[in-house]
Amino acid sequence: MLLPLFRPSACPCSTSNGQEARVVQIGMQRLVPSGDGAALDDTVNVLVDPEQEVPEAVTDLTGLSPDAIREALPFDAHVDRITPLLRDADLAGYNALAYDLPLLKAEFERSGRPLPGPDDRVVLDPYRLEQVLRPRTLSALYERYTDTPLDGAHDAVRDVEAAGRVLQQQLDEHDLDGTPADLAEHIRGDYLDDQRRLKRDGDAVIVCFGKHDGKTLRELQANYADYFNWMYRTIDDLRPHIDDVLD
Numbered sequence: 284m285l286l287p288l289f290r291p292s293a294c295p296c297s298t299s300n301g302q303e304a305r306v307v308q309i310g311m312q313r314l315v316p317s318g319d320g321a322a323l324d325d326t327v328n329v330l331v332d333p334e335q336e337v338p339e340a341v342t343d344l345t346g347l348s349p350d351a352i353r354e355a356l357p358f359d360a361h362v363d364r365i366t367p368l369l370r371d372a373d374l375a376g377y378n379a380l381a382y383d384l385p386l387l388k389a390e391f392e393r394s395g396r397p398l399p400g401p402d403d404r405v406v407l408d409p410y411r412l413e414q415v416l417r418p419r420t421l422s423a424l425y426e427r428y429t430d431t432p433l434d435g436a437h438d439a440v441r442d443v444e445a446a447g448r449v450l451q452q453q454l455d456e457h458d459l460d461g462t463p464a465d466l467a468e469h470i471r472g473d474y475l476d477d478q479r480r481l482k483r484d485g486d487a488v489i490v491c492f493g494k495h496d497g498k499t500l501r502e503l504q505a506n507y508a509d510y511f512n513w514m515y516r517t518i519d520d521l522r523p524h525i526d527d528v529l530d
Contacts, residue, residue, distance in 0.1 A: 291315045291324065292407075293372040305333035306390055307341070307352050309361060313368040327365055330355035338485030359394045370399045375407040421445055428452035475524040488528045490514075500528055 294312045310328050314321040330347065332355045342349050376383045384398075384406060391398045417423070425433040425445045429452065435441040453459070459466065467477075475481040480492045487499045495503055495510060503511040515525055 290401075291368075291372040292321065292375055293368045294375045305335060306331045306358055306386060307333050307337060308345070308347060309365060311365060311368055313372065325368055327361075327368065329361055329364075331361060332357045338487070340485040358390045362391070362394050362396065366399050371401060373405040373407070374400070375409075378408065378410045380406055380408045380411060421449070424449050428456070475528075476521060480518075481521060481524055481528075488524075500525060504529065 292314045294314070308328075308330050311326070312323060313325040315324040316322075330352055332352060334357055337349060337352055341347075342352075374384065388398045417427075421442060422433045422436045425431075425448070428449050433441070433445050436445075454466075459469070461469075471477065471479075473483045474491075475483060475488065480490070481500070482489045482491050487501070490496060490498055490500060490503060493510075493514075495507060498507075500511075503514070515522060
């Protein structure tokens with residue numbers, strides 16, 4: 284099934300260095316209504332100089348050449364090229380609501396312009412849609428992994444039994460082994476704590492909660508000392524991670 288378009292749709296894919304949220308590459312396609320579906324109208328694929336150092340972790344992840352990034356033009360130089368793709372379009376992109384869209388808005392604001400687009404713009408995010416199509420309730424996971432419905436859901440003992448069976452099926456299906464501590468570290472990924480409040484991003488650690496969400500720990504320490512001191516003093520389980528990072 285092709286997605287029926289009633290006006291153009293732009294699919295932005297902007298990779299950034301994450302640490303200070305700057306674009307280093309713009310990949311964008313514009314689709315226009317065509318019959319019962321859509322046709323490709325235009326494509327943009329350019330590197331962008333973020334005008335700051337790009338962490339090695341980002342170039343390793345993306346495969347982009349640091350020299351090529353440094354030789355590219357800054358975002359402001361690409362605004363006139365990408366504006367026509369965005370001006371009258373809805374948007375679609377994986378995790379775009381949490382990542383690409385805020386990033387694009389910030390880059391346009393740094394260029395002294397608002398992100399172009401209609402006031403009633405729709406943003407379609409396959410990541411969010413997948414969360415709706417594949418719910419992650421215990422009942423849904425149990426049925427997905429065992430092919431049988433979970434009877435007696437929300438009974439404490441039944442839920443415990445079901446959670447154990449789901450966990451075992453996950454370990455078997457994805458060939459996961461190791462100690463419980465190894466698995467917990469695998470689940471945390473780049474996050475330093477189980478509540479996902481601090482996240483490692485290259486050489487930096489990003490704060491992922493509160494009014495300074497998105498800032499680095501060092502930025503908080505240097506520019507928002509009162510907030511940093513409050514966080515260090517009152518959130519006991521984060522203190523060891525902060526000490527490790529800033530030691």
